[in-house]
Amino acid sequence: VPLASTCEVTPDKGSDKDIYSCKVIPSRGAWLEFEIDKRDMVFVRLDRKRKQNVTVLLKALGWSEDRILEEFGEFESMRMTLEKDTVNTQDEALLDIYRKLRPGEPPARDAAQALLENYYFNPKRYDLAKVGRYKINKKLGLELPFDSQVLTMEDIVAAIKYVVALHEHKEDLDGLPIEADDIDHFGNRRLRTVGELIQNQLRTGLGRMERVVRDRMTTQDIEAITPQTLINIRPVTAALKEFFGTSQLSQFMDQNNPLAGLTHKRRLSALGPGGLSRDRA
Secondary structure (H helix, E strand, O other), rough: OEEOOEEEEEEEOOOOOOOEEEEEEEEOOOOEEEOOOOOOOOEEOOOOOOOOHHHHHHHOOOHHHHHHHHHHHOHHHHHEEEEEEOOOOOOHHHHHHHHHOOOOOOHHHHHHHHHHHHHHHHHHHEEEEHHHHHHHHHHHOOOOOOOOOOOOOOHHHHHHHHHHHHOOOOOOEEEEEEOOOOOOOOOHHHOOOHHHHHHHHHHHHHHHHHHHHHHHHHHHHHOOHHHHHHHHHHHHHHHHHHHHHOOOOOOOOOOOOOOHHHHHHOOOOOOOOOOOOOOOO
């Protein structure tokens, strides 16, 4: 699994310029990617959808143009992006984001606000995990507590500053060294242990059980409801049995000889269950 925050420099095939990017990859939830293209504009990509000006995201989160200039005015690329941004108010920014994330649906301000909240600021939908919080703190020079496992405004501002400082070839930012990551370096990867995989299955099972309980609460008589009639543990046990019975990572151990068993237990999958998929490529 890649670490929570990676900053990369990749050459652009069509020109001599480099493309600078910074990805915030959670344990669970939507990715957040910042990118500076060959025209020196700063973009953001929410949940791998279409990219848009990073200033639109900041305005959607309640920032004014003055505050953006005050925070990022020293960076030429941010000033250029703000000049070319046609969105003026928070409402316009929210609707613009909603149109790109949910094309075809009629945009509404409240729905757009809720969507953005659920994407990055809701612990039920988004989880950096402790290792992700540790990595972000270390990379961006933050000191947020490890139990803060959703994104904060501080994280977003620090990530934008880091990628624009990298683009301007600064060696440090307020004492924090600025350098690109090597995505293939094992220091930037981590193992997902079996406990974490079972935890994910348990979460899936509990989610299914929650839906069953909610359905029963709406259909049954309030006077006659008891915990025994509402709660059925079958979805949870089914999710765990599904993992141990049919998951590609749940295998019979090779027991031809002691060495074969040891080798099998030490074997790692670089791509996880299902092999290479679009969201992990």
